């Protein structure tokens with residue numbers, strides 16, 4: 001007897017494409033180099049408890065999660081409903097990494113963007129456009145309404161209390177302004193000048209670092225550490241960033257200094273993955 005034919009609806013296929021774009025975005029973020037203080041295939045940056053292998057295990061554990069978020073987004077799920085899926089994925093990530101926080105921010109930010117991409121597929125035309133804004137418009141109020149209590153003890157909660165810092169929730173609720181206004185223009189500028197995608201990704205990472213209040217930097221090194229990172233990033237960009245002849249060497253030198261100071265812009269790394277997702281999904285959807 002022949003095996004029954006697998007029936008895949010066009011909607012299911014689109015959710016799979018969204019999943020693939022998100023997984024590839026995470027892989028491309030990991031692969032691009034030099035990233036100040038961050039983990040790559042070259043080295044583990046400022047992290048002594050994680051390597052590229054840890055990140056690969058984490059990414060594999062997240063496969064399928066983004067399709068689930070896309071399907072829920074297409075069903076007009078509330079933030080509360082999306083959050084249930086997100087927390088399960090976060091638990092899978094911690095299982096796969098032995099409790100290390102590789103992608104907590106990406107589970108949140110990229111998960112919401114996958115939900116928004118799923119939601120946009122309902123309208124078919126222009127499905128790729130404006131996914132960042134959709135997150136803010138559809139779920140922004142709910143995201144900000146989730147009450148935090150004195151018992152919340154993530155690093156983000158600590159720096160929020162200590163410095164009044166914003167974080168992943170504020171970015172998402174505002175429709176990812178750092179991605180739209182800084183990272184995407186920086187990425188496209190380098191791509192248009194015929195440079196390779198990895199150089200464009202590194203350039204975009206620096207653009208995010210120059211603009212973002214990154215809670216990872218604040219947690220590890222306080223406002224001085226954050227200022228140091230933002231100044232290093234904006235100086236690099238003002239000299240031409242990855243468009244300069246020796247852009248790679250300069251970025252590598254900044255990476256080494258971040259490792260020496262134990263700095264790691266993990267929040268910026270997540271927003272780089274978000275940026276790469278938006279680029280990939282826009283290409284698929286039009």
Ligand SMILES: CC(C)(COP(=O)(O)OP(=O)(O)OC[C@H]1O[C@@H](n2cnc3c(N)ncnc32)[C@H](O[C@H]2O[C@H](COP(=O)(O)OP(=O)(O)OP(=O)(O)O)[C@@H](O)[C@H]2O)[C@@H]1O)[C@@H](O)C(=O)NCCC(=O)NCCS
Pocket residue numbers: 079082083084085086087090101102103104105106107108109111112154155156157166167168169171212213214215216219220266267268270271
């Ligand atoms: C809603 C939450 C995601 C909020 O969590 P939290 O209250 O902790 O808020 P944030 O500080 O804002 O950070 C969450 C993660 O987002 C990244 N991040 C940091 N700053 C920003 C920023 N300004 N904008 C966007 N994103 C930001 C960051 O992720 C990266 O950091 C990881 C490592 O962080 P950390 O734990 O501090 O470092 P460790 O290695 O553990 O310690 P040290 O080595 O420094 O000693 C990293 O690799 C990146 O992923 C923040 O961690 C959350 O509470 C939540 O509700 N999550 C589950 C629900 C969900 O995901 N739902 C799906 C969508 S509905």
Ligand SMILES: Nc1ncnc2[nH]cnc12
Pocket residue numbers: 029030037038039040045047102103264265266267269270
């Ligand atoms: N490549 C990376 N290195 C360290 N932290 C990260 N968080 C997300 N991506 C990261």
